[in-house]
Amino acid sequence: MVAVRRRSGGGRRTTEAPGPADLSVLDHLSELRDRIIKSAAAVTVGAVVCWFLYPWIFDVLVDPYCSLQGAAVDDCRLLQTEPLEAFSIRLKIAGYGGVALAMPVLLWQVWRFVVPGLHANEKRWAYPFVGSALVLFVLGATLAFHTLTPALEFLTEVGGEGLQQQFRPAPYFELITYMMLAFGVGFEFPIVLVFLQLAGVITASSLRSARRYAVVGIVVVVAVITPSGDPYTLGILSIPMYLFYEISILIGTLLTRRSDER
Structure with missing residues (x-):
């Protein structure tokens, strides 16, 4: 979409890029959808990376408990009482880790969505x-x-x-x-x-x-x-x-x- 505006001094017309006021509600929703898709993609990529890094992440997170037990990371264990608990834990660690890795991308997408509505001094x-x-x-x-x-x-x-x-x-x-x-x-x-x-x-x-x-x-x-x-x-x-x-x-x-x- 291109906004066409007349100059006050004559009949010449100039074309300018659309500003926030020139965009319709559907345009804003479309942009919001694109930002959400990019954010979700970044979180997914981060979660996949953390899924494969799970053994290292697990050792880092369990270190405080091992220090409390006075044992090395390889020698201390957490107690699993349910058959699906291990898979659930790996999914959660991958999910939270994916959000953490994607945080710069998430903040950037929020910034790009909000910035058109800000004033220059803001x-x-x-x-x-x-x-x-x-x-x-x-x-x-x-x-x-x-x-x-x-x-x-x-x-x-x-x-x-x-x-x-x-x-x-x-x-x-x-x-x-x-x-x-x-x-x-x-x-x-x-x-x-x-x-x-x-x-x-x-x-x-x-x-x-x-x-x-x-x-x-x-x-x-x-x-x-x-x-x-x-x-x-x-x-x-x-x-x-x-x-x-x-x-x-x-x-x-x-x-x-x-x-x-x-």
């Missing part, structure tokens, strides 16, 4: 926001993985010595997945706060005055989103989130000041 923040979101999510997930061993120590010791610890693969991998997801989402906290400040929804001064409430709110949110619920994990995630809160105030103040000067 577009220039897209790359920093998308890149920062990806980096922070990876950092959060990595921190969660390294936090898992002390969290497991607390969870296994809190029940006393009368319990023999041997984990089943499904609950164990669900705990790892939810922990990494919770930390990854928690590390997106500064991105949200900076965006809200740039959008004018909140201000740096209002964030400063709400520090006391922010501390309580962060602790409550972390207690809700972390599946283990142990105090070690609570502190490990709450402290970075509060630091991010202070950093977002500083970044929002600087960016807003520069925007006002322009």
Whole structure:
């Protein structure tokens, strides 16, 4: 589709590429379909790769449990109690791994779908926001993985010595997945706060005055989103989130000041 517009000064006509306002609802739906297909294809390719890398991924994920048992990865085992559990675990690891590998493609497709509707001053923040979101999510997930061993120590010791610890693969991998997801989402906290400040929804001064409430709110949110619920994990995630809160105030103040000067 080509939009034809008349110049105000004469009869000559110029042709321009269609903008968001020139596209119909069907055009937007068609573009959304294409973005979803490309995203699904990227996740599928990533899942196939992770399917063949399953033995290596399994050894990496089971390492915290092996450290808890004081054994090498080759010598410790998870307890399988159902015949289809092994196949289900491999499918889940391949699926989650495919999403993780395809995350840059997914963020790029979201960016390409949203960018036509943004103003020029909003577009220039897209790359920093998308890149920062990806980096922070990876950092959060990595921190969660390294936090898992002390969290497991607390969870296994809190029940006393009368319990023999041997984990089943499904609950164990669900705990790892939810922990990494919770930390990854928690590390997106500064991105949200900076965006809200740039959008004018909140201000740096209002964030400063709400520090006391922010501390309580962060602790409550972390207690809700972390599946283990142990105090070690609570502190490990709450402290970075509060630091991010202070950093977002500083970044929002600087960016807003520069925007006002322009």
